[in-house]
Amino acid sequence: MRGRRPTPFGVLASLALLLVALGLALPLVAIVTDTAPGRLWDSLRTSSSLTALGLSFAGSGIAVVLVVLVGTPAAYVLATTRFPGRTALSALLELPLVLPPAVAGIGLLAAFGPQGLVGGALVDGGIRLPLTFAAVVVALVFVAGPFHLRQAQTAFQALDPAILDAARLSGARESGVFLRVAVPLAAPGLGAGATLTFARAIGEFGATLMFAGSLEGVTRTASLEVYTRFSSDFPGALALSAVLIVVSAALLLIARVLASRGEDGVRA
Amino acid sequence: MPDGLEVDVRVVRGARTFVARLSVAPGEVALIVGPSGAGKTSVVRALAGLVRPAEGTIVCGDRTWFEAGRRDLRPREREVGVVVQELALLPHLSAWRNVAFATDRARRSRGDRRTDAVGRLDRLGLADRADARPADLSGGERQRVALARALARPATALLLDEPFSALDDAAHAVAAELVRSEVQRRRIPAVVVSHDPEDAERLRARTHAFVDGTLAAQGGAGRQV
Numbered sequence: 001m002r003g004r005r006p007t008p009f010g011v012l013a014s015l016a017l018l019l020v021a022l023g024l025a026l027p028l029v030a031i032v033t034d035t036a037p038g039r040l041w042d043s044l045r046t047s048s049s050l051t052a053l054g055l056s057f058a059g060s061g062i063a064v065v066l067v068v069l070v071g072t073p074a075a076y077v078l079a080t081t082r083f084p085g086r087t088a089l090s091a092l093l094e095l096p097l098v099l100p101p102a103v104a105g106i107g108l109l110a111a112f113g114p115q116g117l118v119g120g121a122l123v124d125g126g127i128r129l130p131l132t133f134a135a136v137v138v139a140l141v142f143v144a145g146p147f148h149l150r151q152a153q154t155a156f157q158a159l160d161p162a163i164l165d166a167a168r169l170s171g172a173r174e175s176g177v178f179l180r181v182a183v184p185l186a187a188p189g190l191g192a193g194a195t196l197t198f199a200r201a202i203g204e205f206g207a208t209l210m211f212a213g214s215l216e217g218v219t220r221t222a223s224l225e226v227y228t229r230f231s232s233d234f235p236g237a238l239a240l241s242a243v244l245i246v247v248s249a250a251l252l253l254i255a256r257v258l259a260s261r262g263e264d265g266v267r268a
Numbered sequence: 269m270p271d272g273l274e275v276d277v278r279v280v281r282g283a284r285t286f287v288a289r290l291s292v293a294p295g296e297v298a299l300i301v302g303p304s305g306a307g308k309t310s311v312v313r314a315l316a317g318l319v320r321p322a323e324g325t326i327v328c329g330d331r332t333w334f335e336a337g338r339r340d341l342r343p344r345e346r347e348v349g350v351v352v353q354e355l356a357l358l359p360h361l362s363a364w365r366n367v368a369f370a371t372d373r374a375r376r377s378r379g380d381r382r383t384d385a386v387g388r389l390d391r392l393g394l395a396d397r398a399d400a401r402p403a404d405l406s407g408g409e410r411q412r413v414a415l416a417r418a419l420a421r422p423a424t425a426l427l428l429d430e431p432f433s434a435l436d437d438a439a440h441a442v443a444a445e446l447v448r449s450e451v452q453r454r455r456i457p458a459v460v461v462s463h464d465p466e467d468a469e470r471l472r473a474r475t476h477a478f479v480d481g482t483l484a485a486q487g488g489a490g491r492q493v
Binding site for chain 1: 348421
């Protein structure tokens with residue numbers, strides 16, 4: 001390479017990369033540098049911050065468990081069987097990934113609100129979802145679940161069908177093929193999917209605000225707490241944001257490590 | 269009462285059609301030879317339930333495995349010991365666990381199942397590789413693990429697609445002798461695909477070959493009943 005001059009395109013593309021890096025990183029760097037360590041500790045010690053973080057982790061944790069328990073077999077069926085409408089269904093399940101959060105919130109209200117599609121029946125049964133912690137979980141499942149579904153579907157599709165057939169020929173029932181062969185082999189991809197779902201759930205804002213509201217101690221998760229504080233207590237909002245950045249970065253790292261392990265493992 | 273494996277099927281694979289009529293008595297080995305692409309693997313896959321024949325019947329003992337349009341038992345329900353050409357070992361399990369996967373899981377402790385599986389590997393000279401994962405085994409070792417797994421299944425028939433192709437002469441002789449004695453001891457029919465015509469002698473098998481897409485028995489050499 002030495003002795004060759006960079007091409008004009010190479011220079012332009014490198015500048016573009018620099019711009020992208022600066023543009024994406026600047027707000028994150030600003031949050032971290034604007035937060036004095038002492039100040040960070042003080043704001044985090046306030047009970048509302050801790051409560052909001054607790055709600056975020058509890059809601060996201062419950063959402064991930066539900067998504068993994070129901071979404072994993074669902075993704076397996078999508079990935080391993082052929083049926084009419086499969087492609088359309090697969091696309092429909094990914095739709096929440098790209099929906100504007102406000103639309104997701106309206107959709108949840110239209111479905112589960114008191115006047116909603118099934119909300120009326122729920123109210124008759126004594127269940128009132130909106131403005132409850134359960135509503136937070138429902139919003140998180142709806143918005144973040146597709147991350148696991150998509151990752152799990154990809155992981156199951158990558159399995160060698162001959163190996164699943166060999167398990168059947170060796171006497172395994174379909175449940176055994178799923179639990180003893182498909183799930184262990186797809187485990188890295190499933191772990192990555194669950195981690196991404198958790199990360200997305202921690203960051204959820206719009207659908208939660210519209211469907212579950214922002215009741216302190218009930219539905220006000222960490223990102224809603226940041227929003228509540230930013231007009232009255234900007235440093236406090238910064239401190240909580242810094243915590244969320246660290247959590248998100250850690251989760252993303254875990255997901256990437258798991259996903260790359262999956263790519264190595266399936267070939268073995 | 270019908271005995272053994274009675275096959276009369278037409279299998280369509282893409283633009284090609286294979287016809288197989290095969291009658292294999294309990295304790296008998298039917299050897300299918302022929303060049304690659306002749307349809308050997310398609311026939312074995314049809315017998316295993318992995319490929320659905322266009323028409324015909326497959327009956328084993330007193331059970332009908334397949335009858336076009338009326339009955340099609342799942343691969344698991346056919347209760348066969350199978351070696352597929354891809355071997356398809358379970359990559360997340362050690363050699364002995366691959367073998368134990370095919371044995372009856374009920375009423376046996378882990379220790380018993382390990383002892384049984386290692387014993388089965390030992391008969392193929394692989395006892396010292398019992399704890400290795402498939403990725404760490406050589407091609408010939410993998411093939412023998414697949415064979416041990418097929419023989420470990422409590423089966424009403426054996427279907428072995430090229431079970432010896434990666435073995436050296438000594439291991440080949442040992443494996444073939446094990447297959448022959450198991451078939452005779454358990455009095456079950458076996459279908460073995462091979463590119464090596466000498467396997468007929470090793471297995472004391474009747475040879476079948478494809479002529480114009482139709483599988484037919486050749487002569488009456490070395491029939492074992």
